[in-house]
Structure formats: C-alpha cells, structure tokens
Amino acid sequence: MADEKKLAAYICKGCGLGDRLDTPQLMTIAEREGKCQVVKEHDFLCSAEGVAMIRADIESDGVTHVAICACSRRAKVEAFNFNNVAVSRGNLREGVIWSQPDTEERREVTQEMADDYVRMACAEIKAMRVPEPNPNHGSNKRILIVGGGISGMTAALESAKAGYEVLLVEKTGVLGGWAAKLYKRVPDVEPFDGPVDTGIDALIDVVNGNSKISVHLNSTLSRTSGAPGQFSVDISQESGATITENIGAIIQASGSEVFDATKLDNLGYGKSPDVIDQVQLEELAKAANGGAIKRPSDGKEVTSVAFVQCAGQRNPFDDNMLDYCSGHCCNTAMKQAMYFKDANPEVDTNILYHDLRTPGNGEDFYRSAQQKGVTFTKGFVKDVVVNGSLNVNFKDAILDEVTSMEADLVVLATGQVPNSGVDIEAAAAPVEDEKGDEQTVAAKEEGVSVLNLTYRQGKDLPHLSHGFADSHFICFPYESRRTGIYPCGPVRRPMDISQAIEDATGAALKAIQAVENAELGRAAHPRSGDLSFPSFRKEGCTQCKRCTVECPFGAIDEDEERYPQFNEGRCRRCGTCMGACPVRVISFDNYSVETVGSQLKAVDVPDEFEEKPRVLVLACENDAYPALDMAGMNRREYSAFVRVIPVRCLGSVNTIWVSDAMNSGYDAVLLMGCKRGDEYQCHFVKGSEIAHTRMSKIGDTLEQLNLEAERVQTFEIAITDVDRVPQLIDEAVKMVDEIGMSPFKF
C-alpha cells in the first residue's frame, strides 16, 4: 500500500495565520509545486471539525500522506495523531508568524517563509512511506537474569509476579550474593532503630519455589546474541555442559566485589588478623550470632572496636583507591557497631568518619546508634600501627589535634567495586606501536566478560565512570546503551540493599517493556513506539563499516560476507547509520536522505541579485527545535531568511545534505545539536559528537566548491537557549552579509 500514495495538504488559518499570510497562495503552492491531490484550508484546523475533515479524507478519499501546514509539530500532537498515514508538519505559526514582526516591510519575506515551509512539508510526505512494524521481530517474552544476589532474585520475583517466565543464572553454587553473607541488615521501614533480619533465606525459598523461575547455579553466559524478543544465549555449567536458551530480554544483576583491602596495608590490613573489612565483620557477627564477638587473632572477646570509614574510598589522588563513595558504609558501620552494643553495652565502639552520610531516614538510624552509645569522631585516619595492640592514629578534625586510639579490632569500610565485565572501550582503544598493541591485547583479556555478547562492538555493556554500567542520564536511569539489556544493583552505581531492591524492580519493568515492544516491532525509549527501522540496499553497500562502528547501540553486526547486519530490535532509530553512510544506502520509511534532501531542495532560493540569502538550519528535534519553538512562543524575532528542518539526531545528518544545500545556493548551513563530550546530553550518545567530526571534515568539500568554511557551522544547543538560537541565526545572516552571497544560485 505504501506505493499507491495520495497526498493531501491542509492549510490552517487560525491563530492569525489567515490574517498574516496569503493562504490562497499557499494552497496553490501545495497543489502546483507540492503535487498534492487534496488541498484544503480551514479556519481552525485543530478543532474537532477540522480534524474530522482530515479523517474523512483519509477514510473515504484514500488519503495516505498528510501535510499539516499550521503550528509546530510539537503543538496539537494529539489532535493530528492519525494511524497508518504519513504525516508532516509545516510550522507556519511558531516558525513563521510568531518569529516575524507583523510589519509591512517584513510581509513579503514572511510570506516567502510560509511558502517554503509548505513546499517542504509537501516534499517531505512525497518522500515518505507509511512505516510498518519490523517484520522480523521476536516475540519471546522470557526474561534472563544474570546474577542471583538480592538484585537478581528481586528482579526475577517481580518479573514472575507480573506473569513472565524467568531464567536466572548464578555463577556460584548458591543464591543470595552478598546479602546472604550478612548477619543482619539496615532497616528500610520504621522503626529505624537497629539491625533487622535480612530475610534472604525466605527470599531464596520463594524464588526456588516459584514455578515461573528456573534457576541455573554454577553457570555463566558463554554467548549472548540476538535482539530484544529474540536473544539466544549459551549457558555454560560447571559440569562443562552448555545449554542454549532463547529469551526476550536480559537483566544484568552481576553485582559488585569488595575492594581489595590488601592495598590498605598502611591501615594494618594483612599485618594483623584483627584488622578486617566490613564483610569479615559480618562473618564474625554471624559466628557470634548475638553473643559476644570474638577477635580473629586469639578469640578474645572484643572490648573496643574502631570503625575506619572511607577506607580506600573518596580518594581521587591515588589510582589504587576508589574515587567514589560507596554510599552504604556509614549505615553499615553503625549497624555493625550496634552488633557489639546490643550484645554488650560495655564494648567501646567508635566510628571515625569524614562526612557521616545517612540520607533519608538513615538519620533516625544515626540517632539510634548514638542512643546505644556508639561514639562518632570526625577524623582522618593516618595509619593503624600494629604492635601487639592496634593503634589508630588520626587527626581529630573537631579538637584539631593528631591523636590515636587503641582498639582490639579495627573494621575498614572498604567500598564496592562493580562486576561489570570487560571495558569494551578500553579494549577497542586504538594502539600506536607494537608495545601498545600488546597492552591492548592485555586490556582485552583483562576482566572476565559477564554477557559475552557477540556484538561487533564488544562483549559487555559499555562502562561509564569508575567502571559502572550505569545509564548516563538523570531522568532516564534505565537508558541502557544495549537495547533490551538492563543493568541493576551495584553494578550500576554503588548502592545499599533497599536501593538495590527498588532498582531491580524498575529494571524488571524495563525488561518487560522491552519484550512487549519487541513483539509489536516498535522502538524503545527515547523514540518509543516508532515503527520505522533502518533498511539498506545491499547492492550499493561498499562494506566501509562506518555504520557498524558508529551505531551508538551496537545494533549493527557484520554478516559472514562482511555486509552490515541490522538487528532492528536493538535499533533506537536515531539514524546515525544513515548519517554515516557515504553511499546513502541506509534509510527509514519515514526518515531518509530523501525526506530531508527533498525538503531542502524544495526551498525556493532567490538569485543573488534579490539579496535574500538563505540559511539552512538542521536542528536536533529534542533540544534545538523546541528552543526555536519557545523562541516563537515568546515572540523572539529572527531573520526571515532561515529555513529550519528538524532531524532525529545530528548523528543522522548525512554530509550530502550539506553539499546539496550548498549546490542549491544556500548561503550557510547551521547544524544545531545537543551537548557533546563527557557530560553529553545526546540521548543517542555520540550523535552530536559524530556530526561535529563529520562537519570538520567537510571543509575540503567546501574548498573544492571554493566556498568559505564558515558557511557551515555546528553548534551545541540546549533546550533552554531560547534567546541564543535566534541570535545564532541572525549572526549567520550577518556573516553572509559580510562574506557575500553564495555563488551557487541559479
């Protein structure tokens, strides 16, 4: 059906469009130039009546492609939401009359703007196909969980409770993870006054007893391939046997390891058996089981204990130490001090801290610890001297003196180290010389992979700072860079049990969402619900691999013939591959080199004597375009010589658009994307960055056309740049004024 097109254009006269613009002329343009079979205008297009008119044309008149020439694509979305038709929006309101002064001298150029936006809207639908769901989508809904700790078990149980089959793989011989090693845990409901049972045994029983959950102990993943709804994994068992399973989505709850305390010999670790970390203290507490805790060296009952916080943590100055804070240690130390106090109030328990970090109701827990006689000292521990007794030397920050305390036992609050597998970026890092090469090989082998993905881009999830497999985003903690694979628990960021439980439950929802979307062949966040997917013409492909390298989500592998192999289920529809392709064989039904290219060509470029320059803006739909909208809403004026085309991501910008623009006589092209670099705000990770690199290379092309380099510029735009974007546009026009019009006008 995508082939029998029937194009329709609708011109709205509301919101002052009718008064400011010559709409009959717009209709003529849509008809003559836009080649629309149906062209109608309406006083109030978004009204029930107006929308009904359009629906009628779709249902009874067979309209398949609709160009709405009214307000911005961000306005009245619900009203113009038609299923199974291709829709484009000509932005005549925010983009034209609201950004142009209502004056006589500007009337002509304002009309030209509107004319062009109508041409563009028509050209766009002409090049569009109505997207249909991805045909080779998978519909397996089973959820694989990697890791049998509290996070993994919670994720398993919560998924099962929602009615989904679960496969849980645990590398050790038992479920429970770290939580099972604890004597008691910090409370997460009232009263927050003392250690409570972990409840881990009960949880293990429930998991084992749940018919929807099948548990594989002593097992690891030796291969993971496929896509949401159709993953295939090899599970290697201790026995050596390997079984292959099909699943729909993956939750990586591979947890954390404890920091290697042997690096802390200055704190006496390794020098005395009575200097231990928090995990070892839990073992002692378990052994004592409510009775007096005995010290390892001689089994003597502990009468005094010093807790040294931030041991090997919060230390950016030493590469062997952790930069970050593990978050739970303050509460854990208090809990452990209470072990002693509850057994025998006479035991001296002192916690040496830098900043006491007990957010939320942890503050009650803190007070309770003080109530029980746990003492707190803001102090910086220099070292722990072992000579028969243990002497903790520290600077007392309050009394402002270097002093020391003696203790039977010293407990070091060492931190959590994520078990996030191989650092694929480090592994893939380019190497200069032989030596370097060896190093990278070493780096590649360093660390055991958790997922063993067969993805071209590497075996595991990309790491972020400090090796955590976290999402980069604040508002989207589950925006994983491998669609359908969701990390949760301390592999994502340091966290305590309560947060791990919340996190695992959230990850379970995302996994469920992934399989449900996969079945419908739809995109996941951020373009949720998008049915389009990339397809490519094998004939034209030169196997340059740019698409496979640049895909931010590792969605593209290579087949045995080394052609790109698209895993649509893993694709997030950003179009970076399309932008990367030098031979332009990659496209989406509703977004392609054609849909944008034809728009910019549709623009009527006046010859140079008219002294009406044309500046093309390719604007990221998430930041720059909304900023322009809001500029209009707030009546910020900018040059009428600009023509704006929204793009899914600057990563999708193919350089051909720029050279086409130049060839068709535009005087400047501005690319407006979001923030790049370490603190990038691009939801397609590197789109903005890639575009920047590509454009820096386009200089040569311009030279060939002997055009000034400044005619093509890239900007980082934030959605709040409501004043800045108009400025940039005006500056560009001014720049053209100075260097002169493009010679390529016909």
Place this chain on the structure above:
Amino acid sequence: MSNSNAAMVEKYRNNFLKEVEANVEEGDWVKMCMQCGVCAGSCPLGNAWDHPPQEIFMMIRAGKREDVLTSDSMWMCTSCYNCIVRCPRELPITHIMHGLANYAHRLGIAPKMNPTRRFAKIFWDNVTKTGRANELKLSISLYFMDGIVAGIKQGLEMLPMGLDMLKTKRLDPMCLISHTGIKDTKGLHAMLKKAREIEDKRKGLAS
C-alpha cells in the same frame, strides 16, 4: 573533697563519657551531639568560652577529663537557653553545662578563683540561710569577696548604683540587721541537707 575526685578517676578510669553520664545533670545526653556547633555560635558570652559546649562534648568523648572539669568555660553560662532551643538534637545544653560546673565544683577541681563559682556559692548560702535572698548582704559579701581593700574599692565603684537603689527604695539598709526570711527555716535546712545526702549517695560523692 578532692579525695572524691581521686575516687572518680579510679572508678571510671579513662571512660569520662560514662562518668559524665552517671554523675552530671542530664549527662546522658552528651552522646547525642552531632557536632553541628549551633550551641557554640548561640552563646551570648561565646567569646569568653575556651571550649564551647559542642567542643566540650567532643572532649568528653575523647576522655579529656582534666581539661573539661578544670575549665572555666561552663562558668560563662548565663542561662539564656539559646543553645537549648536551637539544638537540632534537643540536648539540654544549658543544664549539662550547669551540671558539669556543679560536678567540677563538688569534686573541688573547678577553677578556684572563678568569680561566678564564688558568687554562686555566696548566693546559695545567702538564700538558703533564711530561705529568701537578702540582696544587700548579697552585694556586700560579693564586694568583699576578695578581701576588705578590694571590697572597699569595689564598693566605691558601685556606690552610685547603691545610692540609686537606696533613693528608689529598692535597697534597704535595715536588711543588714533585720532581714525576714521564711518561717520554717528549720524544715528548709533539713530538706536541703537530705536532698544533698541523697544526691551524693546517687553520685557516689563523699559529702
């Protein structure tokens, strides 16, 4: 009385916090301090404190018994209660300061010459003698605290004030000879004696 000091040192060897919790008025609140320092900043005579309350609490935990009990910081408390109402942990700081001062005083290791300590004693003796304050005697004994000469000097300095008070009939010379206190002084004294006994017993102080 310093023998009781020795006794306490013996009894609570290097656990000053426990000693304070047991023997000092409201002492069991000390452990609840979180070192925010709002009390230190709230004290009207703050500048006069060698160690502000929050620091004293830290010193107690650190076992600095001598430094705390011989300090005259607590004696700078004017009982304005600013610290109490602002403390985010609701420590009765004013009372703890009073308690520490009193405890040091009872152990006989409070700073001998601290004027507030001495005035406090004079005041207490004055009011408990007859059951009511005799302001004239009070001021006179206050001036002669440091002996006749200093007393006369002080007295002269204060003379204009004294005269003002006399003029406005807010001071009565007759009080020197005929101050009427309460009727049941006998009962009062017995009561106070008993109270002191009980308190000393509780705190293991030899009276």
Place this chain on the structure above:
Amino acid sequence: MAKEYSFYPGCSSERKASAVNYMTSVESMCKTLDVKLNEIPDWNCCGASIGYAEGGELPRHSLNARNIALSEKNNPGQDIVATCAACWLGTKETHERLSKSDQLLADTKEALKEAGLDMDYKGEVNIRHMVEVLIEDFGYDELGKPVKKPLEGIKIAGYVGCQTNRPFGVDGESFENPKYLDKLVETMGAEPVEKYDQKVTCCGGALAFSEPEKSQNQIKKIIESAYDHGAEMIVTPCPVCQLNVEVYQGMINKKYGTKFKMPVTYYSQLMAVAYGHNAKESGLDGNIVRATQLEEIACK
C-alpha cells in the same frame, strides 16, 4: 467575678527589694483587671539560674518543689503565677523534671518529708508567668478595654530577654522574635519599635555581678540598638533584665563615654499608667532613670 491565682512573688519583689516597684505596678494592674493574687504562704527562693553551682540538682528542685507543695496545700486548684522570670522558669523546670522522672520525684519527696510536705506535692498545677495570664486568660482586646490614658506618642522597645522566652516561652511566640511585648505596647496606645533587633539578647543575668565587663558589653548592645531604632523607653517582663539594663547605664557611660539615659520599665508599669493609676501606684518612683513621659501621663 475575680480571677484567682496562687501567687509566687519571689525575693526581688519583696518590700524594699530590687523589683519592689514591679510588684507595686502589678498590684495596681491586677486591681484594674480584677485579678486576685493569693500569695503562697512561706514561699522560698527558687534558687535562681545561678543556684545550680552550689545547690546541685536535687536541692534546687527541692526548693521549687516546696513552693509547689505549699501552693497545692494552701491554694488548691489554683495555677501558680510568678512575676519574676527566674522564679517562673525555676519552678516550671522542676515541675517538668519531676513529672518526667519517677526517680527524681521519689528523691524529692523524700527530701520534702523533712519539711513535712511530701504528702502535699502532687504536681498537678500549671506554673505560669504573669504575662501568660494576661495574654491567655484575658487577651489583648480585653486588656485594651480598661485603658483610660493611652500612652500616645511614646516609642517603646520591647525587650523580652531570655527566661520568659526560652526554653518554654509564651505559647505561639517565636524564640527569636517574640511579639507579645510589642502587642502589649500597642494595646496600651504607645508605639512599639518592632524592628528592635536585640529584643532577645541576654543581659548577662546573674553574671552581671560576677562578670561585669562581659555583661555590660551585652547591656550596651541592648540599649544602643534601642536608641538606633528610635526608642524612647525599654519595656521588659523580667526583674533581672530590668535591673541590669537600668542600673549599669551610669557605669557603661563612664566606661564607654556613651550618654545612655534610657528608662527601663515593666509592662505592668505601662499598663498601670494606661489604666489611670498614678505615678506612685505605677511604681514609677522606683525607676532610677526616670520614665518622665509616663510620669507626665500619670499626672494628667
């Protein structure tokens, strides 16, 4: 129908004591408001804020408990009302402490037995400051009604001080910026200096005797700010505040070369005058720094 209270005057309110003029004005004020004050027979000193050092804990509480016991015995069912901040605070503190600790209560009763009062202590009374009585049992409107001679045109700074304000304070008032004195001043037809920013600064209390320099430094701030904000007079609810802020002005002037001559009055004096009592009845003769403006109105 008169309101009756069990009255605890305190040492400073005694005949020819430092706050005798406070007492005088309170009596006149109560006369107008038809308040009957039944003095607690044979009441004793509260020990004051300085009592802790020599007195310790239990003896101090015994002193106050004795007064409470005497009140409960002789003025049953009546709230204890004190005019002195220290008396009020000391008694209220003991009352609270004993109600919280059975140990302390038992010990105190054992001590009271020596004074033959152990059976009389029940701890069921309310301990209130006269200001509370005025605000809560009457209210500003009621207090305004008997005003015969509004104190027009006098700018008065309400100096609340510490102990009527902290730690208990007057219900509904803030510790940092209590407004009741301003409201009383307004009710009496005078002009409150609302921006006065030293209204809760400590005057040094008992340390005025033992640490004169430090205290006078405080007092200086209190008076200076009053002048800075255009006050012509300071009003206070506390005898210690009144005494300290008034009598040391001379010495401060000597030491700092200031020219302080700021009258410091009691709220009850303002009220007595406004209610039409003469200067003597209003205790104005007791002010070392003459409150001339009040005297003029009182003579009218």
Place this chain on the structure above:
Amino acid sequence: MTDVVATNETILVVGGGISGMTAAIEAAECGKNIILLEKSPALGGRVSQLYKYFPKLCFPTCGLEINQRRMKANQRITVLTMAQVEKIEGETGNYNATVKIASRYVNENCTACGACSETVEAEIDNPFNYNMNKIKAAYLPHNMAHPQRYVIDPSIIGTADADKAKEACNYGAIDLDMQEETLNLNVGAIIWATGWKPYDAAKIQPYGYDRYDNVITSVEFERMMDKFGPTGGKLLRPSDGKEAKNIAFIQCAGSRDRNHLTHCSRICCMASLKQATYISEQYGEDAEDAKATIYYIDIRAIDRFEDFFKMVRDKKTVEFVKSKVANIVENQENGNPILHGVNTEGYHRYANEHDLVVLAIGMEPNANIGEVTSGVSTDASGFIQVHEDNGGIFGAGCASNALDVNRAVQNSTASALRAIQVVNKVSGAEA
C-alpha cells in the same frame, strides 16, 4: 463534561511531576491503560521549576521534552489536570477513586495563541516562580506547559477582564461558566506520586526568612537562574535588586533537626553544590568578588556524586565551613545578612557578612494519603512506606522517600511494575 474510560485494569497515577509522568509512561509503554492526575494546570512538577540538574548540570526541560513527546504519542495515557483525589475506596484490583476537577475556564479548543492573555489586565502572583513575580490572570503556566492550554485565574471570574478574555478568543475556548466536576474512577491499582513541598522556611526562626529580604530558599534561588524567571536569569537580591555575588548556602535548613524535619532530605547538599556552580557560571571562574560559602554539618554527596563534590570543592569560588549557622542578623546599613556561628573544625568563631543567603530547604512529603484513604503505611515523616497493608496503592518518588531525581525515577519505575502486577492479576495475564 470530562468523559474518561476506566476499568479495574486501569492504573491511576496521582501526581504529574517527574515521578508520576515516569510511572505513567513506563506502564503505558508496557501496554497498560493509565489515568494521570495533576492538581496544577500543567504537568512537570517541581523539576520543571529547576534551572539545572546535578550532577550533569543539564536542563530538566530536556528530559521533560522527551517524556512529553512519549506521552503525546501514547494513546493509552489520559491526562487530567487541575484534578485532585478526594476519596479512595475499595481494595486491591478494584478501587473507586473520587476525583475533583477544578475549573480551568478554558476548554480543549484552546490553541495557546495567547490572545486572551494580551487583553486581560489583572495580574496574579506567579506560582511557577514561587510568587516572586506576577503574571496575567489569563496565562500559560510555563513554556513547556503540557497540556499547552491557557488558564483563567478564578480571581477574575465575574469581572470585565474575564469577559474581555472571552471576546478575545476566536475559538470558543473560554467558558466562563465552567463548573467544577467530580468523577468516580474505577481502577485496579493506584500510584501515589504527589511529590514534596519545601519546608516552611519561616519556621526556622534563627534565620529570619520572614524578617530579612535577602534570606531566600534554594527553590527560589533556582528560579533566579532561569531566563524566564523573576530576575530574568540574573542573581539579583530581593532587597535592592543588586547583583548578589558573595552568597552563603546554609545546609540542613529544616532537615536533620528535631525542631523541624527529623530526616535528612538527601538532595540539599547536592543542590547547594550545584547552585555554587551557578555563581561561577554568572560571574566567571576567576571572579574576584564572587564567592559561594557552604555552611554544612556533613556533605552528603553519596556514591558517584562524590565526583561532583570534588569538582565543586576544587573551584576557587567555593568555600566550605563545617558549621550549623547559629543565627542571622541584618546589617542595618546595607541589608546584608550577617551569619553568626562557629566553625567546629578547630573552633573558629565567625560573623560573616554576605550579599544573599540561600537556605538549602528541607524536603517535606506532600503525600497526605491519609486524608483520602486509610490503611496506607507512612513513616513518622509522612513518607509512604513499602508495606503489604498498602494493597494496590503504591508510593512513588518523593511521596515515598527523600529522593533525588534519579532515584525518584528509579522508584517510580519500580512502582509502575508493582501496579502492573496488580492489574495483570485482575486480567488473569499473570496466570
């Protein structure tokens, strides 16, 4: 008359802030039907009033844009603004919620053309800017307002202004006779995402928020940085409109305090660290006279936020003082707040004068669930606890704990699944 289709397979989400939107969208993208209630005229909640997020210093409206696009594209979500729950009855899988919808006086015909606002003269306090400036009584709540629809303030109903607004509208969007409505919704599960409110700063008397113009709260400070805020994006202090350069941040303003909120509000340390960067953003990294001083008890930059703490600590323009400020007095001459206190790291007494004081104000839950139904477990601070007694009602975001945005979203996503489990049971899908 609003007509809403709801069944006991529908999930009701109460609160249209980041938490409520997240819960609604995530559940809807799992194929569930959602009714999302918001009591104000537009979605977005408190995050839409923030200038930047910590630790990335990115703009909340960026994520809001994505969430709104997801929502507009999703026909499974019904949004009801100006709506509040009055009563909840029933049990897990079958609740009846009574919902009151206040009159907006503007119907769905509104095209947000702004004609009404241009004609109306009356102005009202602007709630979006914490009443620090005024807006027309016919207004669009803010630039990102969704639904993008104007509101007529009740205060002008019955006045000439209102009639002028009505005449100005060419689309019959203004209905001055619009009546308050009450709906009864039958739903299977309820997500309570009513968020938080800043603790009443006036109650912290020693800091004189009610007495001194130049003592403001962190949420107000946040609005100052916004180009569309009350000061047009400049740090101008209220007393005299002068640029505030030497700014104090007081931590635990209302939090960790038995006289106020006993819990730690978690976000305030990070918020102040973030706001300290605003100063160098406005005046430059090396500005001689621009300075942030942070008065704290403990800096609670937990887990990876430590990196942010370090970044701020290394700035020349930022200083840290370990001290809970005792009180603030005002310099009579210039209106500068003077902070009194003691730096407890070695006992240093200070009386520091600043241009402006920002109170890192505590987070008070806005849960008030007890008012509409009984049996939902809340802690002493009023946060909704995870508890089996809660049945099919789940707290989400800051109604459930003092959370930063990231954790609030995490928690809301979890709550969405808990609600889905309930409605799946109803539909038998989980069997």
